[in-house]
Amino acid sequence: MTTITLKVNGQSVTKDVEPQTLLVEFIRETLRLTGTHVGCDTAQCGACTVHLNGRAVKSCNMLAVQAHGADVMTIEGLAAADGTLHPMQVAFNQCHGLQCGFCTPGMVMSAVDLVKHHGAASDESVRAGLEGNICRCTGYQNIVKAVRSAAAQG
Ligand code: FES
Ligand code: FES
Known part of the structure; x- marks a missing residue:
C-alpha cells in the first residue's frame, strides 16, 4: 500500500492505495464518486474522463499513485457549490x-x-x-x- 494525498473536487483526500490501482478505480470504488464511468478500461472510449490539474485525462489510463499531489475534478465537482449547473x-x-x-x-x-x-x-x-x-x-x-x-x- 502507498499513501497518496490529492485534492478531489476541492477537498483534500488522503488514502492508502495498492500500487496497481487505476485512478478510475480509486475515484469510483474508494471515493464512491460513480459519476465517472468505465466503458472500456483501455483508454479508448473517454467515459472515464476527469480533469487532472485542469486538463482532461482518461482516468483508466493512469494509476492512482500518479495523481498524488494533483488537483482532480470529477463530474460531481463541476456544478457550483449551490447546485447551479455548469x-x-x-x-x-x-x-x-x-x-x-x-x-x-x-x-x-x-x-x-x-x-x-x-x-x-x-x-x-x-x-x-x-x-x-x-x-x-x-x-x-x-x-x-x-x-x-x-x-x-x-
Ligand atoms: S473507460 Fe474507456 S477510456 Fe477509460
Ligand atoms: S452513450 Fe448513450 S448518450 Fe452517449
Missing part, C-alpha cells in the same frame, strides 16, 4: 446532447477542457476535439450543438 451541463440538457447518458460525464469533462483551451469555432473542430470520446448512442450532432452553444455563451 454552462456545459445546461447546454447538454437544452440541446438534448445525451440519450442513455453513459458517455455524458466524460463528454462534458472533455468538452469543458476543449472549449477552455481551444474554443469551439466550428462543428469540425468540436468533432476533432472530442474524438477520444465515444457515444454508443451516436448522438454526436446534438453533442456538437451543445458544446458550441456552451462556448457561445462564454
